[in-house]
Amino acid sequence: MARVAFILADMFEDSEFTEPYQKVKQAGHEAVVVGLEAGKEITGKNGTKVTPDKGVDEVSPDEFDALVIPGGYSPDKLRTNPRMVELTRRIFEASKPVAAICHAGWMLAEADIVRGRKVTSYHSIKTDLKNAGATWVDQEVVEDGNLITSRHPGDIPAFCEAVLRQLK
Numbered sequence: 001m002a003r004v005a006f007i008l009a010d011m012f013e014d015s016e017f018t019e020p021y022q023k024v025k026q027a028g029h030e031a032v033v034v035g036l037e038a039g040k041e042i043t044g045k046n047g048t049k050v051t052p053d054k055g056v057d058e059v060s061p062d063e064f065d066a067l068v069i070p071g072g073y074s075p076d077k078l079r080t081n082p083r084m085v086e087l088t089r090r091i092f093e094a095s096k097p098v099a100a101i102c103h104a105g106w107m108l109a110e111a112d113i114v115r116g117r118k119v120t121s122y123h124s125i126k127t128d129l130k131n132a133g134a135t136w137v138d139q140e141v142v143e144d145g146n147l148i149t150s151r152h153p154g155d156i157p158a159f160c161e162a163v164l165r166q167l168k
Contacts, residue, residue: 002029002065002167005091007084007107008052009036013072014044015153016101020068023160029167034059036081045072056083061090066167071102071122071152079110089113092146097166099148101159105129108147118142119149 004024008017024031035042035052042050067088069075078084089111092098100108105121106128108114115133120142129136141150141158148166150159 004031004066005034005064006068007034009074009077010042011073012044012070014046014048016070019156020160066097067091069100069104069107071104075104075106079107085111095146097146099163101150118144120151
């Protein structure tokens with residue numbers, strides 16, 4: 001079974017974390033929450049409390065088979081941390097699935113992994129992704145190789161389905 005990193009900071013979109021996290025675990029995979037610091041509780045936009053299993057300084061991209069990046073304002077905080085950006089880029093470059101929903105496209109742009117790729121996101125960051133070299137489309141889920149993107153919480157079922165398909 002796969003070992004999947006979920007990267008989080010404060011103000012994540014609760015359902016974009018909890019639902020994929022539960023689906024990954026229900027499918028028998030190991031889900032590991034990676035935060036800026038291990039053990040420092042973080043809070044979602046709607047109050048969900050999560051304590052990261054690991055801090056970004058404690059992990060290596062080699063430990064994981066996939067990466068999930070929930071949206072909300074968390075990706076904006078995460079993309080300012082060079083280690084989080086490196087983790088994202090290296091997992092992607094190893095041809096492992098990288099899944100980003102909603103505002104998580106900000107991290108993809110920061111990691112410079114959308115150039116020449118077809119992606120979707122929350123509509124408000126469409127220009128950011130285009131400026132980073134992506135082709136942006138308005139679809140519930142887009143799979144371009146190992147890159148999986150979705151627009152918003154309404155797309156979570158299709159997003160989870162794509163993640164689980166790529167983990168097989």
